[in-house]
């Protein structure tokens with residue numbers, strides 16, 4: 379599987395200099411944090427350099443102007459992004475090329491080719507053509523790429539362990555059992571870690587904390603102590619579970635259902651209020667367990683998660699079509715999962731567009 383992208387990756391890594399200021403921007407979910415943890419750890423091991431890792435506001439999957447300012451202020455000249463669909467806003471991204479060399483590792487559907495003299499652009503669909511990109515989480519890509527440049531078995535074991543949590547976070551664990559990369563016996567434990575971490579994110583929004591924990595040496599051996607049995611981290615797990623159950627029990631009463639002529643549910647549009655940021659956990663649960671054939675939209679304060687596990691309809695395309703004429707809206711992602719934002723006064727219009735495109 380060694381290809382031109384692994385060469386580009388190792389060139390970027392081995393060209394890092396002592397005086398470089400390196401930053402990693404990561405997506406605000408389990409896969410994003412695990413991807414950043416892998417690259418940060420790999421760079422630390424190879425160059426002994428500390429990397430500044432950061433994220434944007436939740437739901438912002440392309441570069442924001444604030445990020446440009448932050449990178450300038452920190453005098454960043456090597457910029458890495460993982461699990462972010464920066465090609466959704468190429469224009470803003472290009473501003474970074476004025477002061478930094480860039481490395482982008484991502485598995486969202488490619489909508490624009492960002493590769494240039496200053497940017498290495500590694501998308502799953504180019505990196506591993508035979509794998510449906512949503513099944514190839516960024517943390518798996520970051521592990522594979524790091525595996526090309528690191529020969530220390532202990533470090534590789536550590537990085538692989540982190541990638542498992544990210545793979546679980548993006549619902550691709552079963553796929554990688556079939557491929558022989560992951561073990562069925564470990565699934566329960568890894569999934570539990572993923573749920574604890576995701577609940578912690580939903581309740582606190584503190585992504586740095588988990589990233590820090592994952593930087594510890596031989597983290598696999600320490601995971602019980604630092605995550606599973608760490609009250610500060612795992613106390614949110616049950617609160618979030620309860621909140622999810624409450625929201626699911628009210629879905630019939632509160633959500634909009636769109637059905638086809640044979641009375642099959644096609645779309646569930648659920649606007650929620652919650653003190654937690656749990657759209658994607660809720661949308662995953664509804665679409666995997668309650669309504670596997672339907673399209674699920676969970677929306678809170680204009681930010682939404684879209685899901686459909688059937689692979690018969692692309693959430694990326696559906697969202698793009700449905701927000702096309704809504705100013706201030708943005709979004710996209712994968713076939714089974716996507717996300718985005720619509721201004722509050724356009725939520726109804728968004729819902730009508732979704733229903734129209736789904737029933738056609």
Ligand SMILES: [Mn+2]
Nearest residue numbers: 409461516548
């Ligand atoms: Mn991802």
